[in-house]
Amino acid sequence: MAPSPIDRLRAIMVRLRDPETGCPWDKVQTFASIAPHTLEEAYEVVDAIERGTTADLRDELGDLLFQVVYHACLAEEQGLFTFDDVATAMADKLVRRHPHVFGDEAVRDAQAQTQAWERQKAAERAARAAASGQAPSVLDGVTQALPALSRAQKLGQRVAPVGFDWPTPAAVFEKLDEEVRELQDELTAGSDPELVAGELGDMLFVVAQLARKLGQDPERALRLANAKFERRFRHVEAGLAARGQSPADATLDEMEELWADAKRRERSGKTALA
Structure with missing residues (x-):
């Protein structure tokens, strides 16, 4: 019987990390060295969603899943936890935070669910703080690694x-x-x-x-602004190139004129130079 896709992926990860026959690059990686790749893959998932490219989203989700498998493999090698432990902990958390689905609690609407979710998370943070002997704070759990x-x-x-x-x-x-x-x-x-x-x-x-x-979402708003800036400046470059110029030898007024033209074209639904 063929292994399930996730079991095959986990087996591939083990092969890559094999001390003798594994990949030279994969064998030397750590949680810390892989972390930047994990963050990059998460952003690429968001990018695929915002571009609306389903095929790319499938591939990027696979890349992100591989990051989870990678970290779980590293942890299992050190006797910390396994991939199954990760999946079990997530399943338990979802059941615990959705008593209106898996229990007897009734929730009227999405807003009420959000409030219930936040209360449950606050209780979990308080429990963790108590276990560590620290005074609880409403700011507990806001990770430093966020943008x-x-x-x-x-x-x-x-x-x-x-x-x-x-x-x-x-x-x-x-x-x-x-x-x-x-x-x-x-x-x-x-x-x-x-x-x-x-x-x-x-x-x-x-x-x-x-x-x-x-x-x-301020991150999404800034990504949109970045994309807008890039789109408009490329229009400026194309307009200058059509005149035999480059940004380096054009005046600010000349570039501003083309920038304004890019804005006008966006408002009228045009996206390229005529």
Whole structure:
């Protein structure tokens, strides 16, 4: 009987890590050396979703699954845990956090479920803190490895239920205006670069909270802005090339003219030079 796809994948991973016959690169990897690849694969899954390419999504999910198998293989070699332990822990967590599905608790709607989910996670964090002898915090479990904008939003999301939040988006705009002024003041004063970085960080933190209040993902919003910038600048390059120029020998006014043309074309549904 042929092995299941997941068992075949796990067996391949073991072969790759074999001390004698395995792949020279795979044999020397560690949790730490693989971690950047894990993060990269997660982002590539998101990219495939946003591009709407189903075939790419299938492949990228496979790459991400392989990362899970890789880490589980490393752990099993060290006697820490196995892939089955990972899957079992996840299944147990899902059952525990969905008593309205697997138990007797009734949940009215998605918002009520979200609140119940957060209560369950808070209870789990408190239990972990108690087991470690540390005082619990509402900020426990907000991983340091998150992208900075996402972590800023998550921190704001954690403290909002205890009342530490702006009441409306308008109030966040007021705070943003304040942070912009403080950054301008530091720049005018010729402050230490670290002080400027601190004020810039404060401004970005508030922007992340504005995104949260608007129900937006700041990372996705910035990815969209990056894509827009790249699309428009490529239009600038193409327009200059048609004139026998490059950005290096064009004036800012000439580039701004083509940039404005790119914006007009996007609004009218055109995406390339005529």
